[in-house]
Amino acid sequence: AQSVSQHNHHVILSEAASLELGCNYSYGGTVNLFWYVQYPGQHLQLLLKYFSGDPLVKGIKGFEAEFIKSKFSFNLRKPSVQWSDTAEYFCAVSPPRGDYKLSFGAGTTVTVRA
Amino acid sequence: DADVTQTPRNRITKTGKRIMLECSQTKGHDRMYWYRQDPGLGLRLIYYSFDVKDINKGEISDGYSVSRQAQAKFSLSLESAIPNQTALYFCATSDLAFNDGGELFFGEGSRLTVL
Numbered sequence: 565a566q567s568v569s570q571h572n573h574h575v576i577l578s579e580a581a582s583l584e585l586g587c588n589y590s591y592g593g594t595v596n597l598f599w600y601v602q603y604p605g606q607h608l609q610l611l612l613k614y615f616s617g618d619p620l621v622k623g624i625k626g627f628e629a630e631f632i633k634s635k636f637s638f639n640l641r642k643p644s645v646q647w648s649d650t651a652e653y654f655c656a657v658s659p660p661r662g663d664y665k666l667s668f669g670a671g672t673t674v675t676v677r678a
Numbered sequence: 679d680a681d682v683t684q685t686p687r688n689r690i691t692k693t694g695k696r697i698m699l700e701c702s703q704t705k706g707h708d709r710m711y712w713y714r715q716d717p718g719l720g721l722r723l724i725y726y727s728f729d730v731k732d733i734n735k736g737e738i739s740d741g742y743s744v745s746r747q748a749q750a751k752f753s754l755s756l757e758s759a760i761p762n763q764t765a766l767y768f769c770a771t772s773d774l775a776f777n778d779g780g781e782l783f784f785g786e787g788s789r790l791t792v793l
Contacts, residue, residue, distance in 0.1 A: 573718070596776050607682075607784040608721075608768065615779045654720060658776035664709075664734070666776060668720035 567591060568657050570669035578677050579647055585640040585672050587655030596658040597638040598666065599629055603651045614638065647678045681705045682785035684769050690791045697756040699788045701769030710752040712744060715766040727752055759792040
């Protein structure tokens with residue numbers, strides 16, 4: 565079973581629509597959580613990360629994510645998407661005591677139509 | 679210039695050939711990683727290294743080897759390439775352990791096709 569699950573494989577939406585991408589993980593204990601984005605033809609870059617503190621994390625380009633420990637979730641949100649948000653989005657989790665390891669989800673392709 | 683540079687960016691080769699993918703970084707990080715990306719599977723860790731004398735297998739190391747020539751250089755080799763090694767390969771670095779707030783910095787990827 566995959567340790568990090570992204571439920572949506574491909575999301576298509578129009579500009580100005582709201583976006584929410586689901587991410588669930590199966591590790592118990594303290595984890596660190598990340599969202600990475602891969603724009604077409606580019607390398608992966610960090611959108612945001614949760615290390616500790618406020619479970620609502622704000623990242624670059626208007627994205628935010630909420631860590632809900634009881635639900636083992638770290639969903640990514642953006643209130644109003646732009647065409648330039650077309651990309652593939654990866655959730656990643658560093659498991660307890662896994663200081664070297666990031667487990668990645670399968671990714672969600674987001675297509676924003678102008 | 680990119681902080682994490684991979685060469686070649688694209689390579690087509692034949693089954694049984696030896697292939698080396700090279701990675702160099704200017705970030706000064708000790709930790710370097712090689713990942714493989716396949717559609718529907720996300721990224722999977724092949725090897726990682728915390729310094730020049732420290733090399734560790736990841737979750738899918740079979741069929742691969744690595745060399746950490748210097749702090750800034752980490753190469754991935756396929757001794758005898760096979761078609762199911764066709765994938766997009768990423769090198770990455772980090773400055774800290776992930777549970778200390780570290781994050782990965784990626785290269786632009788090397789697309790390998792094995793015929």
